[in-house]
Amino acid sequence: AQSVTQPDIHITVSEGASLELRCNYSYGATPYLFWYVQSPGQGLQLLLKYFSGDTLVQGIKGFEAEFKRSQSSFNLRKPSVHWSDAAEYFCAVGSMNTGFQKLVFGTGTRLLVSP
Amino acid sequence: SQTIHQWPATLVQPVGSPLSLECTVEGTSNPNLYWYRQAAGRGLQLLFYSVGIGQISSEVPQNLSASRPQDRQFILSSKKLLLSDSGFYLCAWTYGGQRDTEAFFGQGTRLTVV
Numbered sequence: 001a002q003s004v005t006q007p008d009i010h011i012t013v014s015e016g017a018s019l020e021l022r023c024n025y026s027y028g029a030t031p032y033l034f035w036y037v038q039s040p041g042q043g044l045q046l047l048l049k050y051f052s053g054d055t056l057v058q059g060i061k062g063f064e065a066e067f068k069r070s071q072s073s074f075n076l077r078k079p080s081v082h083w084s085d086a087a088e089y090f091c092a093v094g095s096m097n098t099g100f101q102k103l104v105f106g107t108g109t110r111l112l113v114s115p
Numbered sequence: 116s117q118t119i120h121q122w123p124a125t126l127v128q129p130v131g132s133p134l135s136l137e138c139t140v141e142g143t144s145n146p147n148l149y150w151y152r153q154a155a156g157r158g159l160q161l162l163f164y165s166v167g168i169g170q171i172s173s174e175v176p177q178n179l180s181a182s183r184p185q186d187r188q189f190i191l192s193s194k195k196l197l198l199s200d201s202g203f204y205l206c207a208w209t210y211g212g213q214r215d216t217e218a219f220f221g222q223g224t225r226l227t228v229v
Binding site: 004032034036041042043044045046049051090094101102103104105106107108 | 121147149151157158159161164205207209213214215216217218219220221222223225
């Protein structure tokens with residue numbers, strides 16, 4: 001069965017500084033990988049996804065992530081953080097079930113942005 | 116475009132009372148539907164998924180049940196709520212018959228059992 005580890009529960013970054021959120025997955029085949037963001041009391045919004053091809057994926061709001069098969073990682077990055085990026089971020093891996101997509105999520109990383 | 120509606124947004128229920136949360140999807144046909152629960156400080160746990168009307172799969176044993184009476188309607192229910200049922204419940208959908216699809220989430224229901 002697949003699993004996802006987000007080792008950082010909380011991260012604080014100064015506004016304008018760069019950001020990297022870590023994600024490690026466990027899956028026996030080529031994974032489908034996702035990053036979602038959740039504002040307090042809200043649903044999840046997709047930031048970016050990796051299915052195949054170029055291992056550097058661009059997403060919305062200036063985020064990118066790099067799939068590294070050798071490290072089983074899919075870390076999320078942003079070169080310059082804005083105060084509005086403060087939220088909770090979830091990494092997820094999709095299983096290769098026929099006909100449907102079942103996601104397994106990490107426990108999330110809460111991003112705090114300091115002035 | 117596709118939209119997903121989930122209601123109510125918040126709910127406070129006494130222990131032992133019934134529960135019904137509803138989710139509907141618009142703008143697509145034959146979606147796969149999901150119920151997730153998010154407990155405080157934890158990730159999202161998949162509770163149920165459905166690939167078609169009347170087809171429900173449960174991921175974890177629990178006090179809850181799900182039903183899909185129509186193609187784009189997914190309902191989460193309980194006959195008698197427990198304190199441990201408190202949490203944030205999220206409905207989601209993916210394109211039916213596809214593996215290379217992301218999940219689209221509703222805005223969630225905050226359930227507090229008192």
